[in-house]
Amino acid sequence: MLDSTKGRExxxxxxxxxxxxxxxxxxxxxxxxxxxxxEADPAIVEEWKWETPVWSHDGIxxxxxxxxxxxxLTFAKGAFLADPHxxxxxxxxxxxxxxxxxxxxxxxxxxxxxxxxxxxxxxNQDHPPARRRPSARPDTRPxxxxxxxxxxx
Numbered sequence: 402m403l404d405s406t407k408g409r410e411x412x413x414x415x416x417x418x419x420x421x422x423x424x425x426x427x428x429x430x431x432x433x434x435x436x437x438x439x440e441a442d443p444a445i446v447e448e449w450k451w452e453t454p455v456w457s458h459d460g461i462x463x464x465x466x467x468x469x470x471x472x473x474l475t476f477a478k479g480a481f482l483a484d485p486h487x488x489x490x491x492x493x494x495x496x497x498x499x500x501x502x503x504x505x506x507x508x509x510x511x512x513x514x515x516x517x518x519x520x521x522x523x524x525n526q527d528h529p530p531a532r533r534r535p536s537a538r539p540d541t542r543p544x545x546x547x548x549x550x551x552x553x554x
Contacts, residue, residue, distance in 0.1 A: 412449040426505045430472045431465055437511055441518035460525040471502040482520050486513035
């Protein structure tokens, strides 16, 4: 489906295309986690950023990157989530993000994954982004000065 305002494919179309172009286990895995994300939060917004599927609800929930050996689900605020089922297995030393690397032989724990997505959405809702502060850098752009008209009043 085309975005009628811009005449290009929607993010959902691009995600579907990515799934189709991955003609191996990665396409099936990405399709599965996409379905689980949508089940966990029907209000989730699909976006396409950095040539990657992104799922957001009041902020980024996770991205779905595909590599030769893994489908990587990176949770933007994963370090702040409880993860009681131990799904995170990558990026464990970072201060903010956590990831789940899924390999061809891995089984997805669907109920636990849906729970993690719901927890990420709840975190986003409870922690709205702080307002951006003005830049600390001085404004070095040339300033226009009002020119005075000569002789006109």
